[in-house]
Amino acid sequence: MSANKLPAASGRLAHRMSDIAPFYVMELLSRAHALEAAGRSVIHLEVGEPDFATPQPIVAAGTAALQQRLPYTHALGVPALRSAISAHYRQRFGVTVDPARIVITAGASGALLLALGVLIDPGDEVLLTDPGYPCNRQFVRALEGRPVSLPVDAESHYQLSAEMVARAWSKRTAAVLLASPANPTGTIVPATMLRAIHEVVRARAGTLMVDEIYQGLVYDSEPQTALGFADDIFVINSFSKYFQMTGWRLGWLVVPPGYVREVEKLAQNLFICASTPAQYAALAAFTPETLAITEQRRAEFRARRDYLLPALRQLGFEIPLTPEGAFYLYADCARLTQDSQRFAWDVLEETGVAITPGLDFGAHETHRYVRFSYCAALPTLAEAVSRLRNFLD
Amino acid sequence: MSANKLPAASGRLAHRMSDIAPFYVMELLSRAHALEAAGRSVIHLEVGEPDFATPQPIVAAGTAALQQRLPYTHALGVPALRSAISAHYRQRFGVTVDPARIVITAGASGALLLALGVLIDPGDEVLLTDPGYPCNRQFVRALEGRPVSLPVDAESHYQLSAEMVARAWSKRTAAVLLASPANPTGTIVPATMLRAIHEVVRARAGTLMVDEIYQGLVYDSEPQTALGFADDIFVINSFSKYFQMTGWRLGWLVVPPGYVREVEKLAQNLFICASTPAQYAALAAFTPETLAITEQRRAEFRARRDYLLPALRQLGFEIPLTPEGAFYLYADCARLTQDSQRFAWDVLEETGVAITPGLDFGAHETHRYVRFSYCAALPTLAEAVSRLRNFLD
Numbered sequence: 001m002s003a004n005k006l007p008a009a010s011g012r013l014a015h016r017m018s019d020i021a022p023f024y025v026m027e028l029l030s031r032a033h034a035l036e037a038a039g040r041s042v043i044h045l046e047v048g049e050p051d052f053a054t055p056q057p058i059v060a061a062g063t064a065a066l067q068q069r070l071p072y073t074h075a076l077g078v079p080a081l082r083s084a085i086s087a088h089y090r091q092r093f094g095v096t097v098d099p100a101r102i103v104i105t106a107g108a109s110g111a112l113l114l115a116l117g118v119l120i121d122p123g124d125e126v127l128l129t130d131p132g133y134p135c136n137r138q139f140v141r142a143l144e145g146r147p148v149s150l151p152v153d154a155e156s157h158y159q160l161s162a163e164m165v166a167r168a169w170s171k172r173t174a175a176v177l178l179a180s181p182a183n184p185t186g187t188i189v190p191a192t193m194l195r196a197i198h199e200v201v202r203a204r205a206g207t208l209m210v211d212e213i214y215q216g217l218v219y220d221s222e223p224q225t226a227l228g229f230a231d232d233i234f235v236i237n238s239f240s241k242y243f244q245m246t247g248w249r250l251g252w253l254v255v256p257p258g259y260v261r262e263v264e265k266l267a268q269n270l271f272i273c274a275s276t277p278a279q280y281a282a283l284a285a286f287t288p289e290t291l292a293i294t295e296q297r298r299a300e301f302r303a304r305r306d307y308l309l310p311a312l313r314q315l316g317f318e319i320p321l322t323p324e325g326a327f328y329l330y331a332d333c334a335r336l337t338q339d340s341q342r343f344a345w346d347v348l349e350e351t352g353v354a355i356t357p358g359l360d361f362g363a364h365e366t367h368r369y370v371r372f373s374y375c376a377a378l379p380t381l382a383e384a385v386s387r388l389r390n391f392l393d
Numbered sequence: 394m395s396a397n398k399l400p401a402a403s404g405r406l407a408h409r410m411s412d413i414a415p416f417y418v419m420e421l422l423s424r425a426h427a428l429e430a431a432g433r434s435v436i437h438l439e440v441g442e443p444d445f446a447t448p449q450p451i452v453a454a455g456t457a458a459l460q461q462r463l464p465y466t467h468a469l470g471v472p473a474l475r476s477a478i479s480a481h482y483r484q485r486f487g488v489t490v491d492p493a494r495i496v497i498t499a500g501a502s503g504a505l506l507l508a509l510g511v512l513i514d515p516g517d518e519v520l521l522t523d524p525g526y527p528c529n530r531q532f533v534r535a536l537e538g539r540p541v542s543l544p545v546d547a548e549s550h551y552q553l554s555a556e557m558v559a560r561a562w563s564k565r566t567a568a569v570l571l572a573s574p575a576n577p578t579g580t581i582v583p584a585t586m587l588r589a590i591h592e593v594v595r596a597r598a599g600t601l602m603v604d605e606i607y608q609g610l611v612y613d614s615e616p617q618t619a620l621g622f623a624d625d626i627f628v629i630n631s632f633s634k635y636f637q638m639t640g641w642r643l644g645w646l647v648v649p650p651g652y653v654r655e656v657e658k659l660a661q662n663l664f665i666c667a668s669t670p671a672q673y674a675a676l677a678a679f680t681p682e683t684l685a686i687t688e689q690r691r692a693e694f695r696a697r698r699d700y701l702l703p704a705l706r707q708l709g710f711e712i713p714l715t716p717e718g719a720f721y722l723y724a725d726c727a728r729l730t731q732d733s734q735r736f737a738w739d740v741l742e743e744t745g746v747a748i749t750p751g752l753d754f755g756a757h758e759t760h761r762y763v764r765f766s767y768c769a770a771l772p773t774l775a776e777a778v779s780r781l782r783n784f785l786d
Contacts, residue, residue, distance in 0.1 A: 008651055011625070012567060012600055014514050014536075022658045026468075053462040062670070063459050069446040070640035075419075106499055106642065109664055121407050122515055122537055138662035143407075144515055144537045174405060207405055232404070247463035247669025249499065249642075258401055265415045269531035271502055275668050276640025277455070 020138045025356045028344060032354045043376065043384045046354040048183065049246040050327070051375045054281075055293040058243065062281030070276040075268040076260075077104025077252070078279045085252055088286045095228050103253045103263050104274045108213045108238040111253035112139045113270065115234045116175075118262045119207055120145040124174035129160055131330070131361035131369070133183045133211070146172070151364035154320040158185035158330070162196035169204055176201050179211035180226075181218060184361045184371040185330040186305075186323025191224060198230055209234040213251070216242030216294060218325035219302035232256045239278075241326075242294055243285050248278040301327050304374040304381060311385045312372065315392055329372045330358075336392065340370050351387035413531045418749045421737060425747045436769065436777045439747040441576065442639040443720070444768045447674075448686040451636065455674030463669040468661040469653075470497025470645070471672045478645055481679045488621050496646045496656050497667045501606045501631040504646035505532045506663065508627045509568075511655045512600055513538040517567035522553055524723065524754035524762070526576045526604070539565070544757035547713040551578035551723070555589035562597055569594050572604035573619075574611060577754045577764040578723040579698075579716025584617060591623055602627040606644070609635030609687060611718035612695035625649045632671075634719075635687055636678045641671040694720050697767040697774060704778045705765065708785055722765045723751075729785060733763050744780035 025046055032042045053059075076082065082099040089097045105111040112135070120126065122144035128136050130149035137147035150168055152158045165176055176197065180189040189197070194210070201208045210226040212235055218224075226233050238251035251274075255263050267273075284290055309329060313319055317331035337343035341357040348354050356373070358366030374381060418439055425435045446452075469475065475492040482490045498504040505528070513519065515537035521529050523542035530540030543561055545551045558569055569590065573582040582590070587603070594601045603619040605628055611617075619626050631644035644667075648656050660666075677683055702722060706712055710724035730736035734750040741747050749766070751759030767774060 008654070011649070011651065012512055012598065013652075013655060014510065014512055014517075016514075017511055017655050017658070020658050020662060022654075023661050026661070047464075049464055059459050063456055066452050066456050066459075070638075071442055072639050075416075107665065113663065117407065117535060118410055119405055119407055121409075124407075135662045135665075138659075142510060142536075142659070142663060205405065245463075246465050247666070249664075249666070249668045256404070258404065259406075261401070261415075262406060262410050265410065265413050266531075266535070268416050268419070269413060269528045270506065270535060271642075272500065272528075273640070273642070275642045275671065277670065278668065 016141055016144070019141050021134070023134065024360050028348060028354065028357075032348060035348070035352060040352050042352045042354055043380055043387070044354050045372050045374070045376060045384060046356045047373050047375050049375060050241065050244045050297070051377070052244045052297050054244050054248070055290045057284040057287055057290045058245065058281045061284035062277050065277050065280030073273045073276050073279060075271070075273050076264055077102070077274060081279050081283055084283060084286050089225065089227060092223070093225050093228060095225060097227055097254060098257070100260060101255055101257060103255060103267060104279060105251045105253050105267070106271055106274045107240060107249040108211065108236050108251040109135070110271055110274065111236040111251050112136070114253055114263050114266050115209055115236065115255070116140060116143050116145065117266050117270070118259055120174055123172055125170060125172045126174060127160065127165060127168055127176040129158065129178070129182065130364040131158070131184055131358060131366060133179060134360050136177055145174070148173070149362055149364070157190070157321065158182060158187045159189045159193070160197060161193060162200045165197050165200045169200070169206070173204070173206055175207040175209055177209040177211065181214040181323070181325030183214070183326055184328050184356070186326040186328045187321070188218065188224070188324045194226055195229060198233065202232070207234065209236065211236045213238040214241050214326040217298060217301060217327060219298070219305060220322070220324050227254060239282050239285060243282070243290070244294070244297070245278070245282065248281065249275055250278040250282055301374065304378060305329070307378060308372065308374050308381050308385070315385070315388055327374050329374065331370055331372060332368050333370055334368045338367070340367050344370055347388065347391060351391045353384045353387055409534055409537070412534050414527070416527065417753050421741060421747065421750070425741060428741070428745060433745050435745045435747055436773055436780070437747050438765045438767070438769060438777060439749045440766050440768050442768060443634065443637040443690070444770070445637045445690050447637050447641070448683045450677040450680055450683045451638065451674045454677035455670050458670050458673030466666045466669050466672060468664070468666050469657055470495070470667060474672050474676055477676060477679050482618065482620060485616070486618050486621060488618060490620055490647060491650070493653055494648055494650060496648060496660060497672055498644045498646050498660070499664055499667045500633060500642040501604065501629050501644040502528065503664055503667065504629040504644050505529070507646055507656050507659050508602055508629065508648070509533060509536050509538065510659050510663070511652055513567055516565055518563060518565045519567060520553065520558060520561055520569040522551065522571070522575065523757040524551070524577055524751060524759060526572060527753050529570055538567070541566070542755055542757070550583070550714065551575060551580045552582045552586070553590060554586060555593045558590050559593045562593070562599070566597070566599055568600040568602055570602040570604065574607040574716070574718030576607070576719055577721050577749070579719040579721045580714070581611065581617070581717045587619055588622060591626065595625070600627065602629065604629045606631040607634050607719040610691060610694060610720060612691070612698060613715075613717050620647060632675050632678060636675070636683070637687070637690070638671070638675065641668065641674065643667055643671040643675055694767065697771060698722070700771060701765065701767050701774050701778070708778070708781055720767050722767065724763055724765060725761050726763055727761045731760070733760050737763055740781065740784060744784045746777045746780055
């Protein structure tokens with residue numbers, strides 16, 4: 001079933017395809033699976049999804065939904081789910097968001113395609129962080145826009161600043177896409193900086209887009225939303241991470257009031273609708289019963305971060321700041337290797353610990369970095385640390 | 394929750410959005426729902442999805458899957474499902490299709506985006522039928538290609554011919570997208586014509602794409618596949634129609650051998666993967682138990698067509714040829730009205746029968762046509778015919 005044995009395309013190929021990169025980690029993952037098939041124990045710290053199963057109340061709601069007919073829903077989503085998300089913004093964040101502005105999508109992926117689709121013309125530039133979620137630049141490129149990746153380091157909290165946005169702005173800049181908390185670095189955009197960036201963008205008649213898919217997963221403060229101070233921001237969210245619904249493919253997009261009909265047109269044509277059973281399952285996401293489970297898991301993620309972060313530092317990885325959220329540690333391994341790609345392969349072969357090389361997240365110094373995901377139980381993390389210690393000694 | 398009360402976009406809007414049309418029938422559908430809410434009986438012959446629930450064995454497999462963790466799958470899909478589809482091609486069509494070439498997608502919508510995404514550059518032309526599935530041209534436009542809709546009539550079986558393709562070919566033509574059976578007309582492309590079109594396309598170094606999402610739903614012959622005579626065709630398929638899984642959002646794309654890695658790259662980035670529960674549910678689609686159900690429903694669809702077609706003709710609708718498949722009758726109402734859009738609204742208001750005006754399917758003579766879907770039981774169709782008779786008398 002591997003594509004590796006197949007020939008390369010000999011016929012017509014769109015030019016965008018030469019700019020769109022694969023997930024480099026997939027080859028490492030194939031090797032990890034091969035090792036497992038051969039009986040080796042592999043610890044998966046390369047994954048970008050929670051190890052927890054979907055909370056039982058959501059599964060129960062989904063199971064009940066399967067007993068009904070499952071036709072297409074409205075392109076913007078099941079009204080009850082849009083209302084439930086609106087109520088969640090009110091209850092959790094004290095923010096009023098008209099349900100009419102909430103669009104249910106096939107994961108955050110669907111939300112990104114819709115938001116960029118209504119905004120970006122060929123040649124339009126979108127400012128992004130490097131490192132960042134790898135698909136963001138590919139979405140921009142797929143729509144014939146130009147992703148402009150701005151290098152970020154620990155000094156800038158691995159996020160853009162208002163000054164960086166202002167400096168990078170060109171006549172062709174259309175939008176800025178931030179993630180808070182971010183993948184792979186786990187950092188959040190401080191509220192004051194977010195407002196400052198928003199001001200810079202607005203002053204230039206651009207559009208601010210904020211990816212909040214790790215919103216509930218912050219460990220040193222309460223979750224925030226960019227919707228708290230402006231309604232002209234496109235906000236991308238998802239049931240995948242905080243609600244542990246990755247495989248269900250369900251997310252949402254909050255759009256500025258004037259864009260609802262445009263997004264609806266595009267959603268009708270490109271998606272018809274998001275998964276019907278997933279939408280009915282997610283109706284149980286914002287109940288006290290489910291939130292008790294997800295908050296308990298949030299505490300578990302915090303405990304994992306608080307274990308793994310000092311442990312990795314002790315092994316020689318440099319992680320200059322404490323990531324506030326998501327479930328990743330973006331570790332500088334310059335003291336251990338000159339080539340993080342090679343390092344990740346060696347670590348896998350020698351220890352059975354799978355981690356993601358920085359290359360998947362951009363081009364800025366990524367040969368120095370690897371990403372550890374802490375989507376594994378504490379004893380498993382301890383075992384991984386022990387194996388790494390033996391390898392590095 | 395209606396978008397109608399919201400303001401129009403005042404900020405930046407991609408140029409593509411002025412070319413991308415909404416589903417016009419949605420407003421009629423809103424009115425139909427309003428009538429129902431007010432207590433009126435509405436017969437829904439405007440819908441594009443089966444009235445049958447998903448076959449029980451598929452639901453049972455999906456229900457069982459929900460008891461497991463539901464992580465992302467491989468971007469190309471669950472290997473067992475790709476193999477099951479391959480086996481289905483062998484058993485039902487006697488055609489060998491390497492599972493490696495079968496890509497599981499979020500509905501046929503996902504398949505269309507991937508196929509066009511790897512093929513179409515800005516300005517590239519894609520030849521389509523007018524009338525045709527409305528989203529096709531929007532997908533092409535969304536990717537900055539140029540949809541070229543060729544008028545088709547009953548004389549050409551509402552399909553393209555090799556001559557039409559050859560005549561319409563330009564330096565910028567990249568691909569031809571056919572549907573067999575087609576929406577809204579229900580016609581199939583005869584095998585000899587499909588081969589002739591393929592020859593014309595191949596001689597011009599273009600790409601042939603065939604939408605086979607209504608594949609199992611043919612009533613005067615056995616289902617066919619374009620994969621029977623060539624492996625350089627992109628074939629789009631879906632679990633929505635024949636397997637009655639619309640809301641699950643699951644389809645597949647068969648790609649020429651050289652394109653697997655390219656499609657994989659794009660699928661990873663734009664979708665991550667198709668719905669995990671839907672994929673596990675669909676593993677039960679090709680079992681004898683499920684196929685017994687779907688074949689029985691196919692017989693029911695045939696009975697409906699064979700009732701509704703002469704009944705509509707008797708009412709004054711012109712349907713010059715017998716559609717071989719899908720579940721639509723594309724009816725010329727020129728003897729009854731000069732404006733099929735207005736006619737559909739009048740029919741809804743006066744009789745409570747909802748039908749789709751031709752406008753949604755293109756521009757060629759569409760003011761003369763309406764589409765009847767026969768996704769309703771025979772007694773319901775009889776009631777609709779009776780109401781229409783009273784209205785037209």
